[in-house]
Amino acid sequence: MPALAGALARACHPAPTVAVTVLAGLAAVVAGHTAAGVALVTLAVLAGQLTIGWSNDLLDAERDRAVGRGDKPVATGELPVPVLRGALAGAVVVCLGASTLLGMAAGLTHVVLLVGSGLAYNLVLKRTLLSWLPYVVAFGSLPAVVWLALDPPQLPPVWTMAVGSLLGFGAHLVNVIPDLADDAATGVRGLPHRLGARATGVLAVLVLTTGSAVAVLGPDGPAPGWAWALLVGAGVLAVGALLRGGRAPFRSALVIAVVNVVMLLVRA
DSSP: OOHHHHHHHHTTHHHHHHHHHHHHHHHHHHHHHOOHHHHHHHHHHHHHHHHHHHHHHHTTTHHHTTOOOTHHHHHHHOOOOHHHHHHHHHHHHHHHHHHHHHHHHHHIIIIIIIIHHHHHHTTGGGSSTTTTTTHHHHHHHOOOOOHTTTTSOOOOHHHHHHHHEEEEEHHHHHHHHGGHHHHHHHOOOOOHHHHHHHHHHHHHHHHHHHHHHHHHSSSSSOOOOOHHHHHHHHHHHHHHHHOOOTTTTHHHHHHHHHHHHHHHHHHO
């Protein structure tokens, strides 16, 4: 059982699953949810991310096996397909149930826009020029899920959805770069694959830096000094990365993404 649990954890794409779930929980705190509300938002988003992650590994099992992905427990046989299917079915049930309890507006937004976008990526869009679109829609809709789940429901600040969409675009670009070779070998041709590693890294830096600017300029009232300092720091980091080339844009994009998450939470 512990071995299966560990394999299931690795198959869910743990880094993005944990990151998005924690972001949703913290955003719920910022939005003013009660403790029960924070827990429900977190549960719904966690179940949704497990649904996306496990379905991705289930759909990609043959492709991962073909390129010898030793980090994929389904491809290596460590995680039996029936076990993964059972876990996926459970995640879907919890996702639908928790989303329903969030209320009609928040629940539909979560299931259709956030989880639906992830499934559309897994099934079709990851192989097309529109591979970025599910990330933009999903991350952009996350603040809407959180604010619409309030009692009474509220619309989130528009700038938070803009920052979320830019963060999602950048996350897609950064997430794909390490797998470009394996993806190309199995016929996956999303936007980053067509651009190449260098151009993808540059685009990621530019998109995420734009997100930083929106997080500073978007909220009402004057921006605090620390926000301007972070924006200047992100700009300097971006320029330096673009001038250095190589892996620098990729590493800088990761740092700028963290800065954007911090500003999104603190300024919302």
